[in-house]
Amino acid sequence: MQYVFLCYHREKEVFAWSKELETDVMAKLAAVEDKLKRQGRLGPVARLMPTSTATTLHKDREPPLVVDGPFAETKEQLLGFFVIECKDRAQALETARELGVANPGGAYEFRPLLVFHP
Amino acid sequence: MQDPAHIDLVLLGARPKAVAALLRYFRDLDTAEEAFQEACLRALQSWPEKGPPRDPTAWLIMVGRNAALDSIRRHRGDESLDDDLLPHEDQVSVPERLDDSDYRDDILRLMFVCGHPTLPAPQQIALALRIVSGLTVEQIARAFLVSASAMEQRITRAKRAIATAGVEFETPGAPERAQRLAAVSAMIYLIFNEGYGSTPDTAEVRGPLAGEAIRLARLLLGLFPTDPEVLGLLALLLLQHSRAAARFGTRGELVLLEDQDRRLWNRALIDEGQVLLEKAARHGEPGPYQLQAAIAALHARATTASETSWEEIDLLYQALERLMPSPVVTLNRAVAVAKLRGPEAALQLIEPLADKLSGYFYFHGLRGALLTQLDRPDAARESLNRALGLANTAAEADHIRQQLDSLS
Numbered sequence: 001m002q003y004v005f006l007c008y009h010r011e012k013e014v015f016a017w018s019k020e021l022e023t024d025v026m027a028k029l030a031a032v033e034d035k036l037k038r039q040g041r042l043g044p045v046a047r048l049m050p051t052s053t054a055t056t057l058h059k060d061r062e063p064p065l066v067v068d069g070p071f072a073e074t075k076e077q078l079l080g081f082f083v084i085e086c087k088d089r090a091q092a093l094e095t096a097r098e099l100g101v102a103n104p105g106g107a108y109e110f111r112p113l114l115v116f117h118p
Numbered sequence: 119m120q121d122p123a124h125i126d127l128v129l130l131g132a133r134p135k136a137v138a139a140l141l142r143y144f145r146d147l148d149t150a151e152e153a154f155q156e157a158c159l160r161a162l163q164s165w166p167e168k169g170p171p172r173d174p175t176a177w178l179i180m181v182g183r184n185a186a187l188d189s190i191r192r193h194r195g196d197e198s199l200d201d202d203l204l205p206h207e208d209q210v211s212v213p214e215r216l217d218d219s220d221y222r223d224d225i226l227r228l229m230f231v232c233g234h235p236t237l238p239a240p241q242q243i244a245l246a247l248r249i250v251s252g253l254t255v256e257q258i259a260r261a262f263l264v265s266a267s268a269m270e271q272r273i274t275r276a277k278r279a280i281a282t283a284g285v286e287f288e289t290p291g292a293p294e295r296a297q298r299l300a301a302v303s304a305m306i307y308l309i310f311n312e313g314y315g316s317t318p319d320t321a322e323v324r325g326p327l328a329g330e331a332i333r334l335a336r337l338l339l340g341l342f343p344t345d346p347e348v349l350g351l352l353a354l355l356l357l358q359h360s361r362a363a364a365r366f367g368t369r370g371e372l373v374l375l376e377d378q379d380r381r382l383w384n385r386a387l388i389d390e391g392q393v394l395l396e397k398a399a400r401h402g403e404p405g406p407y408q409l410q411a412a413i414a415a416l417h418a419r420a421t422t423a424s425e426t427s428w429e430e431i432d433l434l435y436q437a438l439e440r441l442m443p444s445p446v447v448t449l450n451r452a453v454a455v456a457k458l459r460g461p462e463a464a465l466q467l468i469e470p471l472a473d474k475l476s477g478y479f480y481f482h483g484l485r486g487a488l489l490t491q492l493d494r495p496d497a498a499r500e501s502l503n504r505a506l507g508l509a510n511t512a513a514e515a516d517h518i519r520q521q522l523d524s525l526s
Contacts, residue, residue: 012336012337013127013131015333016127016131016333021123049386049390049393052336052339052349052352052394053390053393053394055397066400068343068344068397068400069344104124105124
């Protein structure tokens, strides 16, 4: 089953990371990704620009309303995602732990994909 | 959050909000700063053991405030029982009740205090880096190539000037807020230019200032996410910073925009700047930062120097001249005019600026380059020699010397 791992973190903190910390975290994540790739489990991976670049189209009204910023003001923001093949929830949790060790703070929310057009 | 490096990050992230709230509470920069320092010390002691609080910023504000109150009480106890200097009890619960809109004006006030228009630029920069960014006096002193004690004095003088000037602590109305926003934006741009203006020999100590300015601009945009000029300011900084790796050659020599290796430009920064600029444009309220960012974006979009859209750049500079008339803006436009209509037209445009810009390196540099193109070597040499005397950095001087050499 394909799972998506949504990476939530306090964006102000992450974008204030020093170059050393940034390099360190990215290297650790790359190591986890490499392992998943060798196992043939790694799908698309993305890191998003800060929420200041976001625009939201509210389509629950006519005409739709366009506003600057993310859909919801939350303490932690969606900063990126991984799509990873996991045979069950236990393996997905294990994978989330591995990613979490590489990238401390914040949270990974993981959910199976319902529809996926890679 | 056991990891001390991670705690440091949280403290750094909480700093502007917490110091800003403490400033509102105590109305004194030194007290607010000391209160925050004390709260940080206690956080480093207690968080690794007890785990982090749910809202670290609120925790730091509470603990800092209580520590400062204790210290004021202890101090008072020695002299008198007069409680007049203590903040009023009805203000005590303020930090817990702060919502983001309160924070917004608090942080803006804190930044405005640092970028107060009565302070000379070097004091603004030093104060902002110390108070808002939390750099140590030693770090700031190193960036400005002065001793720590000289920098300490500069910061103390700035604080004294602020205390004398007085700062409005009421919630600002729309016009005051707009004024503060403009002053704070200008201060952030000053910090950026200190970093951007660094050359290979000073890059290690000053380069980080550009990154710090970008961080402050992000903070400001977080407070005013729909303000087109704040979007424009961050876009401008990102677009200019995107060229950092290409601005100097391997021997530390200055590489002009048109000669830069565009593969060294940072695409991620360019893309982000571009998106922010597009978001700003949606509001239909162009301002100086948006226009300058738009000019930077046109350069960034050209895959080679010859593909640069000089017509659009000329038009944007004309718009900037109308909005913010300044000889420096006209001087910049002259570069576009030279590309579009030749060196003679550009020279005619800048000759009237000679008086106002007589002490400006770039004026004589550009004039010399235009005269060289017009095959007037004697006049060119005179201008280039003036530029040489006004060069701000060794790299600029070398660049001019090269042009002088090619004349003879």
